[in-house]
Amino acid sequence: MPMIERQDTGAVARLTLNSPERLNALSDDMLTALADHLAALSEDQGIRAVILAGAGKVFCAGHDLKEMTAGRAAEDGGQAYFRDLFNRCGAVMMAIRALPQPVIAQAHGIATAAGCQLVASCDMAVAAEGTRFGVNGVNIGLFCSTPMVALSRNVPRKQAFEMLTTGAFIDTARACELGLINRAVPAEALEAETMALAQTVAEKLAGAVRIGKRAFYEQLEMPLEQAYLHTGDVMTRNMMMENTAEGIAAFLDKRKPEWTQ
Structure with a gap:
């Protein structure tokens, strides 16, 4: 089963994070697959808009904490691994921004920590009503410093800081109000509404x-x-x-x- 599934509809490419049993966590394999797909899309002249979605119950629950914990077994306690992980994750987020085509996040369920970072890194975002967003690493003693980069460039700084220091979730109404997402739609209409936005963009020059x-x-x-x-x-x-x-x-x-x- 591929870590990411790509489906093209005309000039729109949909990339679906495909690890639902791990809540589409940004594991080493997921980051590698995402980087590879973005690199391929950057050279694809036939694609004019990209949708980023998640399979299963949620969009993305952030980094893979079990994988990160296993990284501590290294002689340095995981320091080199963690630095490489966060740098590679940042590179993926920057690749989304550098991609010639507009990228639209199609969020549902939850988008937490690096998953919220992923939504904030996309050019636009549509979410199913009831989706929750958070940079909640502080709740387990890990301040979401890298997710903060994208978040603080999307929402007002005091609201971003509150989210980062309280670990509290916000709902779709608040996410719209703060500018983290463009709109919230009924869950059953999420895919169609996101595709409609992507196709509108794809029709332009x-x-x-x-x-x-x-x-x-x-x-x-x-x-x-x-x-x-x-x-x-x-x-x-x-x-x-x-x-x-x-x-x-x-x-x-x-x-x-x-x-x-």
Whole structure:
């Protein structure tokens, strides 16, 4: 049974974490599989949107604590293993951000610790009503420092800090309010609603979305003046695309654009 199942529907790829018996924990094997799939997608010109889902009862329960405990058997008590694990997990989260295609988390059940980090690392997120989110490592004496990176870049800092220091869960209504997810939908509609969002994105000009996603994250790290200068350059490059010229002409002519993707 593959650790991750990929299913393509037109220009949308769905990656499903497929270890339900371990609550889709981000084990060594899961991180490796996810990294491999993201690398393949980054080169796939036929895919224009990606959905990240979880099999079974939950989306993702974070790191595999049993596997981490076994790592303590090393001579150094697991220090090298833990550093490598957290660095590889961070690399996967950054690969999601670097992926040319928008990535949408399809969350259900729970998304805890590194699982919440995974949701926060995606460009958008749709959740089933009743899903719970938390960075609850502090409850077992492990502050969620790496999940904090993605979380604090999604929700206001005081609310993020409260979640990190109390270990409390938030529901989908609160997750929407804080900006961790885009919307909550009935559980029975989760897959269809997420796919509808992905297909809407996939229908846009791929070149424009790719350049736009990269610029979106780049400008967030810049001072205001630099951000405007940078995005002005980005829009100029975008305007020079033949497909963009066709899109504008089609709009003015009140017809559908004939893009060559």
